Amino acid sequence: MLLGLHHVTALAGQPQANLDHYTQVLGMRLVKRTVNFDDPGAYHFYFGDPRGTPGTLLTFFPGFQRVPKRGTGQFVYDNADLQLLSGDLEPTAQFLAVLGFESAGSEGNRHRFELPKGAARIDVLHEPEAERGRLGAGSIHHVALRVADEAAQIEWRERLTGAGIVVSPIKDRFYFHSIYFREPGGALFEIATDGPGFLIDEPADALGTSLCLPPWLEPSRASIEARLAPVDWPQYAAPTL
Numbered sequence: 001m002l003l004g005l006h007h008v009t010a011l012a013g014q015p016q017a018n019l020d021h022y023t024q025v026l027g028m029r030l031v032k033r034t035v036n037f038d039d040p041g042a043y044h045f046y047f048g049d050p051r052g053t054p055g056t057l058l059t060f061f062p063g064f065q066r067v068p069k070r071g072t073g074q075f076v077y078d079n080a081d082l083q084l085l086s087g088d089l090e091p092t093a094q095f096l097a098v099l100g101f102e103s104a105g106s107e108g109n110r111h112r113f114e115l116p117k118g119a120a121r122i123d124v125l126h127e128p129e130a131e132r133g134r135l136g137a138g139s140i141h142h143v144a145l146r147v148a149d150e151a152a153q154i155e156w157r158e159r160l161t162g163a164g165i166v167v168s169p170i171k172d173r174f175y176f177h178s179i180y181f182r183e184p185g186g187a188l189f190e191i192a193t194d195g196p197g198f199l200i201d202e203p204a205d206a207l208g209t210s211l212c213l214p215p216w217l218e219p220s221r222a223s224i225e226a227r228l229a230p231v232d233w234p235q236y237a238a239p240t241l
Contacts, residue, residue, distance in 0.1 A: 002100055002156075003146040004119035006176070006192040007046075007057035008075075008082070013137040015043050015062040015229050022047050023234045028058070030208035030234060032198050036061050037173060040217055041227040052198035052207060054146050054176075063229070064137040071133030073186030075140035081123050082143065083110075084187055085133065089126040091184035096122065098163045099145070099189075120145065132186065142180070144190035150177055156191050174214035175200065209233070 012018035022028045022045075032046035042063045048056040070076065072087040086092040089111065093103070101113035101122065111124045122143075135141065147153050153170065157179050160167045168180040176192045183189060201212050211228075213221055 002115055002119065002191070003148065003194075004055055004115065005082075006054045006144040006146040006190070006194075007048075007059050008143050009059045009061065009141045011064040011068075011135060011137055011139055011141050012060040012062040013064060015045075015231050018060050018062045019045060019231060019234070022058070022060075031057075032175070032202075032212060033208050033210065033233070034212045034214075035217070035224060035228070037214065037217070040213075040220065040224050043228060043231075046198070046208075050207070051204055052175075054192070054194045054197075061141060064135075066134075066136040068136030068139035069131075069134035071131045072127070073183070074133035074135075075143055075187055076125070077140075078123075082121070083123040083125050084183065084185075085125045085127060085130060086183075086185050087126075087128055087130050088185065089124065092124055095165070095183050096124075098160065098165065142188035142190050144178070144192045146194060147191055148194055150193055153177060153179060153191055153193055172214075 019030065023030055028047040029050055030045060031048045031052035034044050036042045036044045042061060044059060044061055046052060046057055046059045072085050074085050076083045076085055084092065096113045100115055104112040104114040109126045111126060112121065113124060114121045147156060157167050160181055165181050171178045175196065175198050178190050178192045180188060180190050198207055202210065211225065213224065217224065
């Protein structure tokens with residue numbers, strides 16, 4: 001069974017503006033300062049609780065200037081609810097059923113789906129006339145769901161491929177392992193493991209205070225740092241854990 005949301009990742013514009021908004025305006029904690037492992041010249045910021053607990057994480061790939069276009073195959077937020085915009089409800093509902101989501105009622109064009117015990121909730125907005133969406137600064141890149149460990153992740157990969165869903169190989173994200181796949185309308189999902197977690201390379205009282213790189217990128221640290229935009233980082237006192 002999926003345990004709920006692991007994280008939500010969005011695209012953002014300027015790194016400094018993104019960092020300032022979420023730390024200074026919204027008061028969130030930067031718990032990991034790293035790079036996009038698939039594009040090491042760009043930052044990847046993680047915000048969450050003081051220990052970076054799965055389920056509390058909101059992450060960003062900053063540096064995108066393209067204006068997004070609202071449409072199908074996208075996640076959107078409304079009143080803090082996670083919503084998936086779909087042009088064809090039935091395939092989307094069948095896809096969510098494979099993931100263990102159950103129908104939890106409808107109101108107009110909004111159809112609610114929930115994991116057992118309320119572990120996660122996704123509202124599907126059915127808009128048959130909507131055009132395909134386009135990602136850009138401010139849009140959600142993907143939604144990650146939680147599993148406890150790699151064994152559960154392998155079981156999910158087999159279940160998804162058995163249902164005819166194309167799934168990526170398992171990817172080592174250093175702080176967790178991931179698989180990726182798309183909803184029929186194109187929205188990107190991930191299943192991520194809870195561990196090993198963010199304390200693997202920083203102590204709890206120093207999370208987010210230095211640029212952390214996975215071992216395979218460490219030899220390129222100098223060139224990576226030279227490509228990253230300069231940023232004024234928040235200063236934190238040791239958190240109360």
